[in-house]
Amino acid sequence: MKEILAYPANYWQTMYEIWLFISVVIYLVVFLPAAYFLIKYRYRKGVNEKAQEVKESKALEVLWTIIPTIVVIYLATHSFAFYRIQRNAPENALEIKVTAFMWGWEFEYPNGKKVYSFFNSVVNPETNVYLKPEEVNDMFKAYIPEDTPIKVLCTSRDVIHSFYVHPAKVTEDCVPGRITHLWFQINQQGDYWVFCREYCGTQHSKMAAVLKVVPKGEFEKWLNQGVQSNNPSDKQNL
Amino acid sequence: MAAVGYRPYFSAGLKEWIFTTDHKKIGIMYGVTSLIFFLIAGLSALAVRMELYQPGLQYMSEDTYNQALTVHGVIMQFWWAVGIWSSFGNYLLPLMIGARDVAFPRLNALSYWFFFAASVLAIITLLPGNHIKMMWTGYPPFSLNDNAGPVAFYTLIIHLLGASSLASAINLVVTNLTMRAPGITLKKMNLFLHSFLAMNVIQILGVPALAGAVTMLLMDKYFQTAFFDPTRGGDPLLYQNLFWFYSHPVVYVMILPAFGLISEMIATFSRREIFGKTSMIFAIWGIAILGFMVWIHHMFTSGVPDWIRILFSYTTVLIGVPTGIKIFNWIFTLYKGSIRFTAPMLYTLSAIFMFLIGGLTGIPLGLPAFDIAVHDSHFVVAHFHYVLGMALTLAAFGGFHYWYPKFTGRMYSELWAKIALVLIMIGSNLFYFLQFIVGLEGMPRRYADYPAIDSWIRLHELQTYGAMILGFGILVAVANLILSTKLGKKADGNPWQSPSLEWLVPSPPPPHNFDKIPHMPEDWDPYNYEWLEKQHKKQ
DSSP, X not given: OXXXXXXXXXXXXXXXXXXXXXXXXXXXXXXXXXXXXXXXXBOBTTTBOSOOOOOOOHHHHHHHHHHHHHHHHHHHHHHHHHHHHHHSOOTTOEEEEEEEETTEEEEEOTTSXXXXXXGGGSBOTTTOOBOOGGGSOGGXXXXXXXXXXXXXXXXXXSSOEEEEETTTTEEEEXXXXXXXXXXXXXXXXXXXXXXXXXXXXXXXXXXXXXXXXXXXXXXXXXXXXXXXXOSGGGXXXX | OOOOSOOOTTSOOHHHHHTOOOXXXXXXXXXXXXXXXXXXXXXXXXXXXXXXXXXSOSSSOHHHHHHHHHXXXXXXXIIIXXXXXHHHHHHHHHHHHTOSSOSXXXXXHHHHHXXXXXXXXXXXXTSTTOOOOSTTTOOTTGGGSXXXXXXXXHHHHHHHHHHHHHHHHHHHHHHHHHOOOTTOOTTTSOHHHHHHHHHHHHXXXXXXXXXXXXXXXXXXXXXXXXXXXXXXXXXXXXXXXXXXXXXXXXXXXXXXXXXXXXXXXXXXXXXXXXXXXXXXXXXXXXXXXXXXXXXXXXXXXXXXXXXXXXXXXXHHHHTHHHHHHHXXXXXXXXXXXXXXXXXXXXXXXXXXXXXXXXXXXXXXXXXXXXXXXXXXXXXXXXXXXXXXXXXXXXXXXXXXXXXXXXXXXXXXXXXXXXXXXXXXXXXXXXXXXXXXXXXXXXXXXXXXXXXXXXXXXXXXXXXXXXXHHHHHHHHHHHHHHHHHHHHSOBOOSSTTXXXXXXXXXXXXXXXXXXXXXXXXXXXXXXXXXXXXXXXXXXO
């Protein structure tokens, strides 16, 4: 299943395609008759000066009440089925605790290893412009094993943030005093963005982090390397 | 019914304007205030758009950006999308029901002056040192943080606007229900009146929830209570629930009157009564009632239990049904009509198709499986700019043109109105359609800066061009409306030949509207265009 970049983005993609198809059909169902009526029944001197009598049609009214009802209930039910998968992490998922703060992220791995990413660690310190994800210092990257489902338990230290995994197309708010969850799996090595999706003040737009997806073996090695200089007491020095 | 020889109501002195209780003058004051704030909010949006033109911060700091976006959101919501309907409602509602004024004229003046006071406070927040930077939603705990700016201003603004809305809503509901001239039954009422009735009922039910929420916010910030502060046992999601319990229905406060205006204009320019008028009325009330049962879709990713999300996804998508009914009925009103493509008709048709795109993109936002990827992204922003931004604004501008002869006694320039519409449609679709795409690609909302992803840069560039064209189009439309008060041709009392009651009085109407309260005959109906022709023949 290498061709799918990330789970559960594939479910979103299917939902998107179903919706897009239905929307285009509905748009045409409204637009085509409207265009026809607008041309055919335009005011013309001597030809179409007066509107003609039209009988109310109960059948039509019922038709355009019932069909949309069926369509939207179908969509909601399809979404229900997908959402169960998108929300509930597979049993073997690796659990990572994420704590958001103004403005950065703390990732805590099962063995206690922590990684911090700050708003100023994703930008060029001189120009304050975003770096490319691969240009960010590895020290600030959260390593993620390839082909492995990850369950994120999210909370916040101060205000509400939102953890959005760009390739996996999932987002969930990180609310102080609560623990929320989401899961994802990335199947290709590389560097991927995480963004904050809930407005949180001055540096909201720089509150990003980079996920570095590596082969499982490399991840194990990295995980057991222990914490280097990236720890909370160094936060002030950055 | 015609009254001759009165000075038009608007040629009054300043003192008379300030102390007036005349619903028409108050309507005009609402309209002018609303439009001025619309232009302020529009300019702040253009500033935001300029900043997003390229990644990096070129023109302003993050704080300035956040403030500009907050100003844009708050003002567009409360001064334009809600405020402008106070203008149409006050001016037209008594005329349409054959009343000389609203039920409580002094209360009506008070409503406006509350609105005015809120406007003054809003201007004060634009001064340095008073900047509010918490977006129009003002979610705690962020709004309890000093980074958010002076929350007290926000709270007082909401309270003043809330008092204004409540007083105005009660006033217009009472007027509508008790002061209709003989012969105007509930069934014969204009759809404009039905939608304003539903809209005002939503205001009465919803405003207290928002007032409560912001009061608790104020107490949390300044009086050490802990409703929303999790470190002291509060719950930040309580605020979101209270806030959206009002602020979702309020989108129907904004859009239902727009539907009312669209119905009036579609009927008049097709020379036909609205197809399925009864189902239109049921649809209005269906939207109003369902509107109170869907607010959780604003919180689909906020940590509420999953089963609640699923429940509210069903109620949310069901709103598509009554709105669909309205769109189908409008389209079938065109069937076998005699359609005149005047400027207001073109604005109305544009509004319907913009609403259709906005509505179709609203459905997936009610599906958690879709929303999970685009919540708080630019996709959402594009969606509500199609419905509230464009459909509403086009309907309101259509209304300005449609009732222009009624308001001012003169005609606007048809050519410039159409040029403005072309610019607005090109600009807005270029802008908002690409905003959908950048949203689908993941661009988060409320970002002053964004990483240099190639497709995002290109999309943002084009959006900024679109926004400039849109802004220019609005400017042309507003200039046309302002200049035509002096340059426009003198208008006939009933230039569109509509039997709706507001057109049966002279333009502009005399200060007391009707010399004699009209008795509407059995065969009269606001959409019975034959009736009007018969009346002409009789004379």
